[in-house]
Amino acid sequence: EAGVTQFPSHSVIEKGQTVTLRCDxxxxxxxxxxxxxxxxxxxxxxxxxVKESKQDExxxxxxxxxxxRTGGTYSTLKVQPAELEDSGVYxxxxxxxxxxxxxxxxxGTRLTVT
Amino acid sequence: xxxxxxxxGPVTLSEEAFLTINCTYTATxxxxxxxxxxxxxxxxxxxxxxxxxxxxxxxxxxxxxxxxETTSFHLEKGSVQVxxxxxxxCALSDHAEGAQKLVFGQGTRLTINP
Numbered sequence: 635e636a637g638v639t640q641f642p643s644h645s646v647i648e649k650g651q652t653v654t655l656r657c658d659x660x661x662x663x664x665x666x667x668x669x670x671x672x673x674x675x676x677x678x679x680x681x682x683x684v685k686e687s688k689q690d691e692x693x694x695x696x697x698x699x700x701x702x703r704t705g706g707t708y709s710t711l712k713v714q715p716a717e718l719e720d721s722g723v724y725x726x727x728x729x730x731x732x733x734x735x736x737x738x739x740x741x742g743t744r745l746t747v748t
Numbered sequence: 749x750x751x752x753x754x755x756x757g758p759v760t761l762s763e764e765a766f767l768t769i770n771c772t773y774t775a776t777x778x779x780x781x782x783x784x785x786x787x788x789x790x791x792x793x794x795x796x797x798x799x800x801x802x803x804x805x806x807x808x809x810x811x812x813x814x815x816x817e818t819t820s821f822h823l824e825k826g827s828v829q830v831x832x833x834x835x836x837x838c839a840l841s842d843h844a845e846g847a848q849k850l851v852f853g854q855g856t857r858l859t860i861n862p
Contacts (some may be wrong), residue, residue, distance in 0.1 A: 638791070653762060665848065676752075677837065677852040679790075690849060725792065729848070739784075739792035 635668040636660065638740035640726050654745045659708070659728030665677045665689075666709050667729075668701060672722035679716060680724075683709060716747045750775045754838045754853035761828055762861050769823040769856050771812075771838035779840040781805075781814050781821040782850070786835045795823075795836070830860045 639658045647653050659666045668680040680699070681691040685706035695699070698717070703709040713720055723744050727737040751820040773779065783795040783805070795804030801816035810825045821838060838853040 667849065669850070669852075671855075674855070675848075676854040677839075679849040679851070682849055693849070727792075727850075731800075736794055736797070738794075741791040 638728055638738050640724075640740040640743050642743060643741065644744045644746070646748065647649055648714055648748055649718055650715045651747060652712065653716055653722055654743070655711045655713075656741060657709045657711070657726030659726070660738055662726035663730050663738075664706070665729040665731070665737075666703060667725065667727040668709070668711055669725040670722050670743075671725070672719070677725065680711075712747070716745075718747050721745055721747045750840060750851045752838050752840055752853040753861050754836075755798070755856050757835075757856040759856060759858060760859045760861065763830055763841065764827045765860075767823070767825040767828045767832075767858070769794075769836055769838075769858070771821045771823065771853060773819050773821065773838075774787070774838050775819075775840055775842050777842045781812070781840045782839045782841070783810070783812055783823050784837040784839060784852075786837070786855075788834070795844055828858075828860050830862050833858055833860045 660681045669677050671677045679693040682689045685705045688704050700712045706741040722740040725742045726740045731735045751774045780799045782797045785795045786792050796807045798805040798814035804813045812821050814822045834846040835854045835855045835857050837852045
């Protein structure tokens with residue numbers, strides 16, 4: 635089965651611009667997570683979808699970030715407007731069901747805001 | 749809140765050396781513990797896990813034991829190879845809080861020289 639895929643792999647934008655990251659989870663996985671790693675620090679949780687519903691969005695840094703998962707399949711994470719401190723690697727992960735311990739990660743999208 | 753602290757890197761060893769990467773955690777409930785690995789150019793992969801106290805997770809020659817009394821989950825390997833060069837992340841998931849999200853340590857970059 636195909637793994638978690640993310641697009642693009644790398645994005646370079648200027649401060650104030652908008653960027654949309656996409657994540658395609660493993661087929662059949664109801665749970666989808668977004669994480670990010672900033673400046674070589676720890677990977678931090680952003681939010682968790684169960685199907686199309688936001689289960690936990692406690693990690694979203696501010697209202698410049700908008701995540702959607704229409705139809706419960708792929709998800710997008712939009713940053714508008716982007717700031718310098720948004721630079722980092724954004725990871726998506728998916729898991730089959732609640733209580734499933736293993737999350738499968740995508741390769742990440744490296745976002746650079748200049 | 750929950751947190752994970754792991755050994756500062758980078759760590760550089762010679763091939764066939766013994767490896768220990770320390771990881772300690774703080775959790776309010778009964779967490780599951782994980783080690784994830786990120787090889788160059790790839791996404792995070794689950795290396796091993798343990799879901800309750802005294803469990804030992806093992807994979808690819810790596811081992812870690814869930815020690816509740818010392819709140820630790822140190823990663824060990826008896827004889828490292830050049831192919832083990834990667835970034836290693838210790839993480840927890842505290843299901844007692846009803847949360848599925850992973851809480852990560854800051855990562856330890858490991859380089860193995862031939």
